[in-house]
Amino acid sequence: MGKFYDEIPDHLVTWITKQQMFTVATAPLRDDGHVNVSSKGIDGTFHVIDGKRVWYEDLTESGNETISHIRENGRITILFNAFEGPPLICRDDAAGSVHEFGTLEYDAFISSEKRKPGSRAVIIMDVHKVGTSCGFGVPYFTYSGQHDTLLNWCTQLERSQNKEKHLKAWWTAENTRSLDGLPGLNTAHITDRAAESACQFRLTKDAKSKAAGEPRESLAGSGAKEETKLALAFLFGKPQIASANPVGLGGHYEAAERYIPTPPRTFVSLISVRREGAQHYGFGLHAGTHRVLCIHERDQFSAEHITPSLKIAKGLSDDHDLIEWIQKQHMFIVATAPLTADGHVNVSAKGLAGTFHVEDPNKVWYEDLSGSGSETIAHIRENGRITIYFNAFEGPPRICRLWGRGTVHEFGTPEYDFYLPSGKRAPGSRAVIVADIYKVGTSCGYAVPFYEFKGHRDTLLNFFNEKEKKDLGADGHDADNGLKAYWRKNNVRSLDGLPGLQSAHLSDRSVEANRDFSHYGVVDMKHGSVEMKQVRTPKQRQIGQEEMKLMLLAFLFGTVVSAFFARMTAIGSC
Known part of the structure; x- marks a missing residue:
């Protein structure tokens, strides 16, 4: 299932340059160091020089793990997944180097005219190994467009006249x-070079429509009480404390000079923002990085930017909705790394509904399905480090990283059976990976594109189901071309020669499994995506229309009431 090259073949170069997102993984050498994984998705940031060298423009984030790890040991792996079309995964293992903004090396790759807002470095990767594999476990998604939030936010910082709020201060x-x-x-933060981009950017039509529809999930949530309070405050002039986060968004509109938005066409929600030290209330919208306020009395607009701050917690219990959000995601990414300086950092995307589980706020586990290698298992056995990464492809942007210490329980062991009793395992299941979580990090996810989930592939299940059938019909439940033979051939050693599977391929246990594939969320791609849309869309449309009617009615009523009181005040002063 896996193929390896010393450089990126031409056909892969063509495929890579068509992908809308890539994921970068790095790791320090300390056994207690945090393995990092980050997804990138801003158009025009990834470049292929040739089959041996690639580079990308590194934009400002809440942290700098990639830069730090490269400076310590040089290791970097970049992952591409096929979300649409035939399944495929490509990993480029490379030696990385960092050239910061303001250096001659940076300028050699990025001119001031082409620099994107927030660009802080150029990451160069000298590729020494390229691996491709099936990607059967990666779900189907369709690309919908990009967030412009990161670019808008960085532009605000770059143009700020306040040094304490400038990009370099960040x-x-x-x-x-x-x-x-x-x-x-x-x-970069101490250079005399002005950090201001001349690069212009514009949302695609698809991205605009996705941005406009993005928050509708929250309209049915806890925002109703806040909107009621603000509506009363707006109508009768009584200040009320409301949520700092808007509960609904209007249509997207372009930011004008100095990033004061142009007047919006519609008003969808009521929010509060702070401007020049004072709290204001009104009908609010969201445009890119801006929480925008329409102050009714003067018809003025004000904006407050959102920062992509990294929030750290000791477990999932610190954020009550985080577990629920994690369980709604259709894909997660696992990153591990060996401790040797020349070891390969691994990053793998996982899908299939029902394979990831939250045991408690400090323990999660997932069913590890067979693949072309055994890097995750081998790395955990060497040093225990594991990072599990989630990002929001739909809805409000969000990233969550779970840092933990992993344990491997192979098929055929009592520990494996504890988590996956007979008949519960998926075809191809080889281990249970348990992660004891000691740190949780959430951040913005502004650079992750919009994707619409279509369904899970059934290819992996079908492939290993056939191999298991061969084992079931063989003496000792071990056929020459069955699943256990596959494990012996592909999963007992990592790329770096570390031990992988130790007992699963030797077990005399029968490979019983749940062979009802509907349990794993797989869909017929000719019909499934249409059916899923029909299930989701009506409820969202109904909620949106009701909220729109309510907000427009409140706005019109507020206009009449304000005009009436203004008139009465004028008469009273005569």
Whole structure:
């Protein structure tokens, strides 16, 4: 299932450049260091020089783990997944180097005219190994467009006249040290070079429509009480404390000079924002990075930017809705790494409904299905480190990383049976990976594109189901071309020669499984996506229309009431 090359073949170069997102994984050498994984998806940031060298424009984030890890040991792996079309995974293992904004090396790759807002470094990767594999476990998604939030936010910072709120101040505060205390940015934050981009950007039509529809899930949530309070405050002039987060969004509109938005066409929700030290209330919208306020009396607009701050907690219990959000995601990514400086950092995307489980706020586990390698198992057995990564493809942007210490329980062991009793395992299941979580990090996810989930592939299940059938019909439940033979051939050693599976391929246990594939969320792609749309769309449309009617009615009523009181005040002063 896996193929390896010393450089990126031409046909893969063509495929890679068509992908809308890539994921980067790095790791420090300390056995207690945090393995990092980050998804990137801003158009025009990834470049292929040739089959041996690639680079990408590194935009500002809440942290700087990638930069720190590369500076310590040079290791970097970049992952591409086929979300649409034939399944495929490509991993490029490389030696990385960092060139910060303001250096001659940076300028050689990015001119001031082409620099994107927030660009802080160029990451160059000298590729020494390329691996492709099936990607059968990666769900179907369709690309919908990009967030412009990160670019807008960085542009605001770059144009700020207040040094304490400038982009370089952010770099100084957030990007000079990693979570493990390793050096991050060294010079970008202190260079005399003006950090201002001349690059212009514009949302695609699809991205605009996705941005407009993005928050409708929250309209049915806890925002109703806040909107009622604000409606009363708006109509009768009585200040009320409301949520800092808007519960609904209007149509997207372009940001004008100085990033004061142009007047919106519609008003969808009521929010409060702070401007010049005072609290204001009114009908609010969201445009890119802006929470926008329409102040009724003067018909003025004000904006407050959203920062992509990294929030750290000791477990999932610190954020009550985080577990629910995690359980709604259709894909997660696992990253691990060996401790040797020349070891391959691994990053793998996982799908299939019902394979990821939250045991408690500090323990999660997932059913590890067979693949072309056994890197995750081998790395956990060597040093225990594991990072599990989630990002929002739909709805409000969000990233969550679970840092933990992993344990492997192979098929055929009592521990495996405890988590997956007979008949519960999926075809191809080889182990249970348990992660004891000691740190949870959430951040913005502004650079992750919009994707619409279509369904899970059944290819992996079908492939290993056939192999298991061969084992079931063989003496000792072990056929020459069955699942256990596959494990012996592909899963007992990692790329670096570390031990992988130790007992699963030797077990005399029969490979019983749940062979009802509907349990895993797989769909017929000719019909499934249409059916899923029909299930979701009516409820969202109904909620949106009701809220729109309510908001427009409140706005019109507020206009009449305000005009009436203004008139009465004028008469009274005569």
